[in-house]
Amino acid sequence: GAGVSQSPSNKVTEKGKDVELRCDPISGHTALYWYRQSLGQGLEFLIYFQGNSAPDKSGLPSDRFSAERTGGSVSTLTIQRTQQEDSAVYLCASIPNEQFFGPGTRLTVL
């Protein structure tokens, strides 16, 4: 596609539920990044994919967070047993060096 797309755009969930966030990167680009933007922490790196492997997952805040990428394209970020502090906008970006961002998924954990 022409840009990075993410779904859903908004997600409201109850504490303790699992959620899956999806990212469709720019077609053909092998690098993919997840970040999150929250009021308290600003913009933080979560995980980086090169192809289907994740050589840098140092930003994942806990083992409740995981991500995968299949076919060198779509990526899914999964948060298990969500907590209120997980509420944030989750952003996906592709292309190293310039990192064009998708519109994000706003996650609200009640």
Place this chain on the structure above:
Amino acid sequence: AQSVSQHNHHVILSEAASLELGCNYSYGGTVNLFWYVQYPGQHLQLLLKYFSGDPLVKGIKGFEAEFIKSKFSFNLRKPSVQWSDTAEYFCAAASIQGAQKLVFGQGTRLTINP
């Protein structure tokens, strides 16, 4: 540890005023530097970037930034701001090696009064 610091949390200006937003970085090696803008209700957009070469880089919408290596700074400037420049501005740095993940500053909220 790698870090990026933005000096101003909230800047309020009148239209036609000149703008300078400060950004300093702390990194162990060579970095690429970026400024992103987030307009109200919109997603992050790249304003400009510095990789190498001329330390004065020009971006979209009349913005420019100057890389001063000796000061570890990458300040954003615009000679004359417009009401439509009201947004949040983020400075970011990425190592040229490895994952090239972005480390962001805290952001500066810019309000332009008409």
